[in-house]
Amino acid sequence: MARQEGQETETGGKRLGPATVAIHAGPAERRPGAPVVAPLVRSSTFHWSSPADGGELLYTRYGNNPSQASLGAKLAALEGAEAALALASGMAAISMTLLAATEAGDHIVSSRYIYGATHTLLAHELPRRGVTTTFVDPIDPASWDAAVTDRTKVVYVELPTNPALRVFDVEPARRAADRAGAILAADVTFATPVNFRAAEHGVDAVLHSATKYLGGHSDLIAGTVAGSRDLVAGVAKMMKLYGPSIDPEAAWLLDRGLRTLPARMERHNRSAHELAQWLAEAEGVRAAIHPGLPSHPDHAVARRLLTGCGGMVSVILEGGGRAADKFCSGLELAAPAPSLGGVETLVSQPRYTSHAGLTLAEREAAGIPDGFVRISVGLEDVEDLKADFARALSLAGD
Numbered sequence: 026m027a028r029q030e031g032q033e034t035e036t037g038g039k040r041l042g043p044a045t046v047a048i049h050a051g052p053a054e055r056r057p058g059a060p061v062v063a064p065l066v067r068s069s070t071f072h073w074s075s076p077a078d079g080g081e082l083l084y085t086r087y088g089n090n091p092s093q094a095s096l097g098a099k100l101a102a103l104e105g106a107e108a109a110l111a112l113a114s115g116m117a118a119i120s121m122t123l124l125a126a127t128e129a130g131d132h133i134v135s136s137r138y139i140y141g142a143t144h145t146l147l148a149h150e151l152p153r154r155g156v157t158t159t160f161v162d163p164i165d166p167a168s169w170d171a172a173v174t175d176r177t178k179v180v181y182v183e184l185p186t187n188p189a190l191r192v193f194d195v196e197p198a199r200r201a202a203d204r205a206g207a208i209l210a211a212d213v214t215f216a217t218p219v220n221f222r223a224a225e226h227g228v229d230a231v232l233h234s235a236t237k238y239l240g241g242h243s244d245l246i247a248g249t250v251a252g253s254r255d256l257v258a259g260v261a262k263m264m265k266l267y268g269p270s271i272d273p274e275a276a277w278l279l280d281r282g283l284r285t286l287p288a289r290m291e292r293h294n295r296s297a298h299e300l301a302q303w304l305a306e307a308e309g310v311r312a313a314i315h316p317g318l319p320s321h322p323d324h325a326v327a328r329r330l331l332t333g334c335g336g337m338v339s340v341i342l343e344g345g346g347r348a349a350d351k352f353c354s355g356l357e358l359a360a361p362a363p364s365l366g367g368v369e370t371l372v373s374q375p376r377y378t379s380h381a382g383l384t385l386a387e388r389e390a391a392g393i394p395d396g397f398v399r400i401s402v403g404l405e406d407v408e409d410l411k412a413d414f415a416r417a418l419s420l421a422g423d
């Protein structure tokens with residue numbers, strides 16, 4: 026079947042570290058002459074005539090093409106999960122998981138602070154298929170228990186949140202899911218498996234937009250789901266029917282990106298923290314937001330839950346929307362563009378992108394006043410980024 030099982034991630038009884046797993050997990054042929062890097066297999070179909078041929082029927086829409094299969098094995102090993110599957114996009118991973126977990130009459134409890142398309146899926150699309158969602162404030166630990174019913178099949182969280190970078194304990198959501206007999210699903214795109222060990226925190230369905238940090242180079246669209254063999258088999262069944270399998274070339278590129286994920290995250294974590302500290306003191310900046318700063322409301326939770334505070338930083342500029350426009354257009358290294366998680370530094374204003382559908386009052390209530398700029402801190406030299414930001418801040422203040 027399309028699901029892929031995790032490889033051995035131990036040598037001599039010792040558990041391998043994430044940087045080693047990111048490079049070596051997955052099948053590796055070591056005979057002389059074998060390629061060190063697994064080749065990209067583009068074939069849509071594979072020789073097979075009857076069950077007498079043995080093995081499973083391979084077909085690229087089934088997600089079991091060798092380039093897709095070896096990626097699934099590596100993802101499972103990285104997440105510390107039984108199985109994992111890559112799909113055509115983050116939204117494909119999220120929607121196929123929700124379709125697999127629910128049927129008409131079922132109910133979902135979700136954090137209110139989630140990716141825009143996921144919100145639309147839960148609030149407007151799934152209700153057309155008889156599945157309803159109650160949205161709750163994830164910062165209030167009592168909200169989960171109050172919202173679950175005996176029809177709840179999924180408890181859904183995203184962390185850290187976008188763009189306020191809130192971090193909250195998943196334990197209350199886990200307990201509510203247990204009480205309802207539901208699965209806990211978490212979109213941990215912003216954290217990555219390097220900064221948050223979701224499966225170890227009781228997350229049943231670990232979801233990522235691999236378009237972001239996992240790919241890491243802003244050159245592919247993909248999504249992943251990891252969990253138990255049964256859960257991943259259920260998602261693979263939906264993928265086979267609805268069709269959003271990952272293209273082999275994207276799978277191959279994603280595998281390449283994963284090999285440097287732990288190394289990249291170490292630097293994203295360090296650079297974002299340093300830049301956040303610098304921005305907090307910079308002229309024209311009202312507030313810098315990063316879970317690694319003691320001023321962040323969830324600093325203590327983040328230190329307990331995360332092994333790194335991530336590469337995202339948000340700022341609120343003193344001069345409001347006009348200053349933010351000037352700041353973004355004044356940058357020479359960092360570039361205004363939506364999306365995140367690549368080697369290059371990107372900036373965006375949520376009022377034009379993720380939160381364009383809200384009124385100013387609604388955005389202010391969500392902690393996103395005009396003047397709010399989200400920064401995906403890339404891997405450039407931090408001193409160069411500071412110089413670029415200093416120049417753009419001085420233009421914004423004029």
Ligand SMILES: *Cc1c(COP(=O)(O)O)cnc(C)c1O
Binds near residue numbers: 183212214215236247
């Ligand atoms: C980008 C993103 C998604 C959607 O991923 P795609 O790969 O664009 O489909 C989902 N969740 C989060 C948190 C994201 O940042």
